[in-house]
Amino acid sequence: MSGDKKETYEENVKDLQQGSLEAIDISSGLPGTLQRTDADEALDFALQLSYDKQIDADADRKLTRKIDLIVFPVMALVYAAQFLDKTSMSYAAVMGLRTDLNMVGNMYSWSGTSFYLGYLVFEYPAAWMLQRFPLAKTLAAFLIVWGVILTLTSVANYAGFIAIRTILGMMESSTSIGFMLLTAQYYHREQQGSRTSFWVAFNGLGQIIGGAMAYGLSEREESLPIAGWKLVFIICGVITIFLGILFLIVIPDNPFKSRFLNDAEKELIVLRLRQNQQGVGNHKFKSYQFIEALTDVRTWIMFISSVALNIPNGGIGTFSSILIKGTMGYNESMTLLMGLPAGACEFVGLIAFGLISPFVKNRMVLASITTVIALVGSCLMSFAGPPKAQLAGYYLLMVSPGAMIVMFSIVSSNVSGHTKKTTVGAIYLIGYCVGNLIGPQTFQDQDAPGYRPAKIVMVAFYCLTLITLPALYFVNSRENKRRDKLVQEGLLDHEENSEFADLTDKENLEFRYVL
Template sequence: MSSEKEDQQTSLEPVLSFSKDDLEDKNLHVLTTIISPNGKEVQITNNVDQAMKYALEHQNDGFELDEATNKRILRKIDTFLLPVMCLLYCFQFMDKLSTSYSSILGLREELHMVGDMYSWTSTSFYLGYLVFEFPASMLLQRFPVAKTVSVFIIIWGMILALCSVPKYPGFIALRTILGMLESAVTPAFTIITSQWYKRDEQFLRTAWWFASNGIGTIVGSGIAYGLYIHQESYSLPAWKLVFVVTGVLTIFLGFVIATHIPDAPTKAWFLTEEEKVLVVERIRSNQQGFGNRRFKKNQFIEALTDHRTWLFFLYSLSSNIPNGGITSFGTILLNEQFGFTKSKSLLMQMPQGAVEIVGCTLFAYFAKFVKSRMLVAIGTTAVVVMAECLLAFAPSNQGKLAGLYLYTLGPIGFICLISQIASSVAGHTKKITVNAIYLIAYCVGNLIGPQTFIATQAPDYNGAKIAIVICGIISLLCLIAIYISYILENKRRDNLPPVDMSHIENYEFADLTDKENPNFRYAL
């Protein structure tokens, strides 16, 4: 009887339209309520997504998005955004590797590092990253994304160049500041990817810009090698020049980001007015828009109480303990354990970059045919665990070297979950909160990783290698748990009575979370 009454009320309910006055009203008020998939009443207020206002202003323009137009706009977005994003991610990884290169070019000797002092050059970086991750995410929510992250990048380049100046205490201080500045890059790129791309496009695009770490490995190794073999020609030692060169290039790129990447698709200088409207229509299927500058306490609490948030956290922690160690000690392993000369150790890192570029993008592209990014990530991570076993337990150096190279497929799982934050975490405050928690775990993992490489265990570092294998297994189990969780929740929602949202105009841009929106489904 009560359900018949509810159906009758719904059928008599007029279509709810958001007005521009509603969106510009600073005093929040409830416009309507809906029932979430968990059976809770959810209030829709005038505190909605930035895309809502643009959709209202152009709702009568009559532009249609056919398949040919959709492909043309996607190509245009890729052409103008992805090269710059890939280039920046290349340089941010060169920054991380700069201490690894410099470690065999004289950094440790000139700064009088003994024992585990070198490990702290990486750990201090991630301490800064850890401390500033939430403030950086809040700044990205409050201020225009592209302009904010460009300021971070420019200052980061200046600090990176200054790493060629100080003694050990000052060097550690600068590395800590670098971590604070770099904490804005990945969350900014996650937001940009969710702003511009549909859910089924996000995994491959995230893989493209994240796999540019491999380009950073190749280019950085080449720069370090060239500086090393010609160091007699320079007035500065080769290890100092590594920081100066990468720092100056980063400053230049920061200005490129500021002038080239728009803060939102509706402000894109390379799109026509019609294309801007169609970009908004393209992302309507995401059930989320460009973002909301107001912090929502209820979304923050939902992020903290969502079990998937903590599966993301555990995955990121376990997968980045190996990453932190290998990033800092990769060149040292090649030099001390595998017996390569200093110059050849720099060159032998290039295949790692090639494996990352080709492997990560190829596996991400393969998801188009498997129709599941999560299954691709699980399968690739299983291969990575085998590679970690090779690195730890292979009887020959050739087998261990193969394991070291194949390990660089590891980021595909990390990329998958970054794209899931873009696709499967809705509500802007919830998204930036989950993103921050995920990257805090990334920091903690990278912070712990170098400490597993104990100086007294050199050059084999057997304890670190065993830790790498254990962490790889944990990360694989986390991916499987997240995948099963998404499948079960999607099936549960499909079996619920459908909720009529037709009376709420542009509800896709109402800044509802994935748990609040009855029409939301998780990307598999």
């Protein structure tokens, strides 16, 4: 790069590149930088592979199928189990939990809030641990401890129950961000949205299994050795322990340590990562990337979106069974059965969402569609008189995670630099916690059984979510155009293997944001 070009380049992009840029000699390019000890773990494999090598389409499709058959099913089952664990409290609420633990007034609301309080407090420590220690082993440890703690719910009094719910929130805080990192390691950027949608869809399967299990136990309550709601927690805990052990056995810490991929397939992973302009991770915490995450406007648009989307989620997640029983007039058994179609709506709706997503180039449009459907559902719950119309509204709410799926995929594909990615993911999930903390508190005992004010709050925050989505699109689109202009003016030189230098999306100006 000539002296004039270099000066112009630095003048145009100094507000874009931050942190470790001073360690990069622009005149000599990135190869010297790539020898740093804080480069991505995939660097050694990348340096052994010709930069001109192209992806073979047939081999690439076979690799995707292999990952879909080995990695994805384990992730999907774990996600189903963790949602089953969360919804177990909603089922237990109509099976005698509140009576046996002497819950009165707003004591049950705090059962939901305490879970997300633990999630909130431990989200960033969990993200730090996932970066600092081997990814799969750390996730497996969280899962096994989660399962053990869940089984202890069966012997707790109210104070112990609240303490256990708080610890469970701490344990679950690792799952979503860990799965974002795993998805980014294995899949093309254009595949990450659909795969994220597929594993989140298994929340619905968890709800179906949980509802059917709770119904079966409630029908045989008199013949059970202990209360049915206690068995719900024990069964869910044992399932989670089993899946934690399975996760430990099957899932490697990164693709290059896997036993199920051969050398040619690992080379394909490198080529995918090059195409994604991202690596598989780095165990070193980089403070400048942490600061960049905190000062990036995208982070806070996503945070506000997360809070707004999850205030309704927190309320419905905790009070769905109570609403069905109280507002819609069903008995205990029918209340549990009416939860099954909700799980089916979520499972089928989000699978369809994932199948459609590769054909819709604008992710914010997809997120907006699912949020509008959820808004219609919340309006039916708030303003429709007939119980069946309210129940239909509740079922429509089950596609609301579509917007969250888009944001998960945005973290996977649009945030680069491992410390920055884990930080942005943690902040988004902290917003998820804040929303879910607030949600149950909008359901006040004096508003029972209809809880109309809480339902109106849901309508308002779905509207706020719809404002944040185009805002994120605008910021990313404007930045892509700015970088394209730099390329057209000849102010950027391509550097081989820059994607494995663990640069952030702001540092690596060859990076483009998925819209």
